Amino acid sequence: MCRIQLTIVLVAVVGLINAADTVPKTGPAVLGEFTKIGLSNCVGTQLAAVPDTDQFLFMERPQSNHPDGKSFNAGLMDSVTGAFTNIKTPFSMENCGHSYLENGTVAILAGHKPQSSYVEGRRALQVLNLQSRTLDSVGSLQFGHWLATATRLPNGMITIMSDSPSPVGPARKDGIKNPFYELWDPTNPATTKAFQLDNNFLSNTKYFYYPFNFVLPTGDMFVWSNKYGQIINPLTGKKVLVLPNWKGIPQAKGMCTQYPFSGTAAMLPLRATNNFTEVEIMVFGGQWSYGWVNTTAVDLSMRLKIKILPNGTYDVGQWQAETMPSPRVSGTSVLLPNGMVLLINGAKRGLLGDAVAGGDAMLNEPNLTPVLYDPLASEGSRYTELARGSIPRLLHSAAGLTLNGTAILAGGDRSSRYWMPADEAYSPSSTGFAEYRVELFAPPQVFDTQNRPAIMACPFSIGFSDVTSIAYLIPNTTARVTSVVLIAPSSDTHTFNMHQRIVELEILDSDNDNNHVGVDGDRSVTVRGPPNANVAPPGPYMIFLLSGRTWGPAQWINVVRS
Numbered sequence: 001m002c003r004i005q006l007t008i009v010l011v012a013v014v015g016l017i018n019a020a021d022t023v024p025k026t027g028p029a030v031l032g033e034f035t036k037i038g039l040s041n042c043v044g045t046q047l048a049a050v051p052d053t054d055q056f057l058f059m060e061r062p063q064s065n066h067p068d069g070k071s072f073n074a075g076l077m078d079s080v081t082g083a084f085t086n087i088k089t090p091f092s093m094e095n096c097g098h099s100y101l102e103n104g105t106v107a108i109l110a111g112h113k114p115q116s117s118y119v120e121g122r123r124a125l126q127v128l129n130l131q132s133r134t135l136d137s138v139g140s141l142q143f144g145h146w147l148a149t150a151t152r153l154p155n156g157m158i159t160i161m162s163d164s165p166s167p168v169g170p171a172r173k174d175g176i177k178n179p180f181y182e183l184w185d186p187t188n189p190a191t192t193k194a195f196q197l198d199n200n201f202l203s204n205t206k207y208f209y210y211p212f213n214f215v216l217p218t219g220d221m222f223v224w225s226n227k228y229g230q231i232i233n234p235l236t237g238k239k240v241l242v243l244p245n246w247k248g249i250p251q252a253k254g255m256c257t258q259y260p261f262s263g264t265a266a267m268l269p270l271r272a273t274n275n276f277t278e279v280e281i282m283v284f285g286g287q288w289s290y291g292w293v294n295t296t297a298v299d300l301s302m303r304l305k306i307k308i309l310p311n312g313t314y315d316v317g318q319w320q321a322e323t324m325p326s327p328r329v330s331g332t333s334v335l336l337p338n339g340m341v342l343l344i345n346g347a348k349r350g351l352l353g354d355a356v357a358g359g360d361a362m363l364n365e366p367n368l369t370p371v372l373y374d375p376l377a378s379e380g381s382r383y384t385e386l387a388r389g390s391i392p393r394l395l396h397s398a399a400g401l402t403l404n405g406t407a408i409l410a411g412g413d414r415s416s417r418y419w420m421p422a423d424e425a426y427s428p429s430s431t432g433f434a435e436y437r438v439e440l441f442a443p444p445q446v447f448d449t450q451n452r453p454a455i456m457a458c459p460f461s462i463g464f465s466d467v468t469s470i471a472y473l474i475p476n477t478t479a480r481v482t483s484v485v486l487i488a489p490s491s492d493t494h495t496f497n498m499h500q501r502i503v504e505l506e507i508l509d510s511d512n513d514n515n516h517v518g519v520d521g522d523r524s525v526t527v528r529g530p531p532n533a534n535v536a537p538p539g540p541y542m543i544f545l546l547s548g549r550t551w552g553p554a555q556w557i558n559v560v561r562s
């Protein structure tokens with residue numbers, strides 16, 4: 001009896017090994033792939049996808065060694081052709097925030113004190129003008145802000161939130177250490193309203209730069225900095241509740257996530273299947289409170305579930321710690337159409353920052369291996385390491401989702417001033433100081449070509465609860481579209497992709513036709529638009545179709561007030 005059981009177990013184990021042998025373990029379809037697409041003239045310290053195009057607006061700290069010999073501090077990178085076009089602005093823009101007007105125009109908010117030939121930018125409010133290739137001034141903030149998170153609200157207004165003064169150098173006249181934000185209404189652009197946050201933000205966080213802000217499906221705003229957070233009403237500045245912290249979780253004690261300890265954060269997809277009542281916020285990596293230039297970064301992620309109850313109140317869970325495959329500070333996150341999170345760029349040691357007058361970088365040991373986090377996998381198997389890259393992107397780097405469903409990777413500053421273990425190969429910047437090479441990272445799912453749905457016809461706008469059909473083709477005749485998502489354009493800098501948001505739509509009907517009959521052989525999927533502006537603040541989105549976990553190329557679409 002015993003013997004028979006053993007034999008069965010053995011056969012089963014051998015069977016497993018054989019099955020595993022037939023599954024490829026390497027190659028782009030398993031590990032994804034990096035490709036270089038070109039050189040930018042300015043460093044991709046900050047990037048914002050430009051709606052209705054394949055382009056990304058890049059912005060930098062002024063550098064003296066641009067590939068074209070010029071000194072524009074902004075420009076457009078085309079993610080398909082690799083071509084770069086300079087953009088003119090008078091303002092110093094490093095450390096600004098970026099967001100979008102409802103009509104899809106890119107808005108640049110706040111910036112930097114005068115640098116090189118660029119004038120004071122901390123109060124600047126600018127919009128991108130594609131025709132004149134300029135950033136046009138449209139108003140002014142009341143106070144100087146930098147390292148400010150810009151967040152587009154359901155009513156079309158934008159918050160600009162940061163501690164005001166510089167963490168280094170003398171305090172500025174307009175800044176005492178003070179967490180507050182300004183509310184800008186693009187339809188009345190000349191000025192703003194300012195709101196004071198309670199001082200717990202400073203006493204609990206020490207720094208309050210590029211806070212992790214997310215608009216919840218109630219219209220309230222999740223605000224997190226370092227080890228502390230609240231849900232606030234962004235229109236009044238009033239606290240709704242204090243979020244749980246992770247002080248009581250032994251392995252997370254001392255984990256800090258905001259500049260200069262910079263981890264990254266993302267809100268997982270909002271889904272029609274739970275009527276948009278479940279929110280999950282992820283925070284990945286960062287640095288320990290005692291961290292310095294050679295301190296190993298945080299190798300944990302934290303996940304918080306927030307349920308919205310029928311009476312509009314919140315049921316907030318506790319942070320759940322998970323171990324990442326490697327430590328990461330100064331990396332960033334790209335939400336992928338299937339809800340997985342790509343963690344990329346950054347270092348294994350140090351802090352995001354530098355000695356301002358041209359000193360050493362404070363980040364060391366580039367983390368060249370991107371990681372995929374699958375929130376739907378079972379605990380303990382949610383992380384996968386992907387193909388290793390070769391170009392370090394530490395301080396002042398960024399990433400964002402392209403219309404093709406890949407990630408654009410840019411930037412890197414103080415590029416010769418870090419150390420890497422002697423046995424680890426990498427490709428240093430040829431200019432030493434800054435990194436101008438731009439890459440794409442294609443996640444594994446992009447190579448599942450049989451199951452990539454291609455959009456053939458889709459409206460250019462969608463209203464709340466609008467019923468809309470989208471025509472598509474898919475090579476696999478037995479596959480069909482099983483998910484349709486809206487993704488807000490990437491706006492990333494200093495580890496925070498501050499505008500990405502996924503809204504999964506309700507599917508009302510999905511063509512099961514295996515014979516591809518229909519107009520021009522297309523198939524179709526019918527969806528209901530997002531329910532309201534709190535779930536999907538109106539403005540530009542990309543629409544992606546998925547078959548299982550595989551997505552195809554997207555199309556730009558505007559969510560409009562109906």
Ligand SMILES: *[C@@H]1O[C@H](CO)[C@@H](O)[C@H](O)[C@H]1NC(C)=O
Pocket residue numbers: 079080404406442446
């Ligand atoms: C989209 O990405 C795939 C995979 O990297 C590539 O084969 C294809 O050429 C890309 N298409 C565009 C328009 O960039």
Ligand SMILES: *[C@@H]1O[C@H](CO)[C@@H](O)[C@H](O)[C@H]1NC(C)=O
Pocket residue numbers: 101103104105127186
């Ligand atoms: C969008 O709105 C802004 C501000 O009102 C305006 O400057 C811009 O021309 C508009 N863009 C388009 C494409 O309509």
Ligand SMILES: *[C@@H]1O[C@H](CO)[C@@H](O)[C@H](O)[C@H]1NC(C)=O
Pocket residue numbers: 275531
């Ligand atoms: C979904 O939520 C909305 C409020 O956002 C509510 O009006 C509606 O009744 C809910 N639908 C269901 C089926 O629970």
Ligand SMILES: *[C@@H]1O[C@H](CO)[C@@H](O)[C@H](O)[C@H]1NC(C)=O
Pocket residue numbers: 293294419
């Ligand atoms: C950090 O480590 C590097 C490499 O081992 C070493 O050269 C450097 O002196 C260290 N820096 C500090 C501040 O300990």
Ligand SMILES: *[C@@H]1O[C@H](CO)[C@@H](O)[C@H](O)[C@H]1NC(C)=O
Pocket residue numbers: 309311312313
């Ligand atoms: C909302 O509903 C929850 C769960 O039923 C309840 O505990 C809470 O007291 C309610 N809050 C308000 C303000 O009605």
Ligand SMILES: *[C@@H]1O[C@H](CO)[C@@H](O)[C@H](O)[C@H]1NC(C)=O
Pocket residue numbers: 450451476477478479480
């Ligand atoms: C085609 O789609 C079906 C249904 O989703 C799936 O079972 C099958 O594995 C797919 N074939 C290929 C080659 O991907």
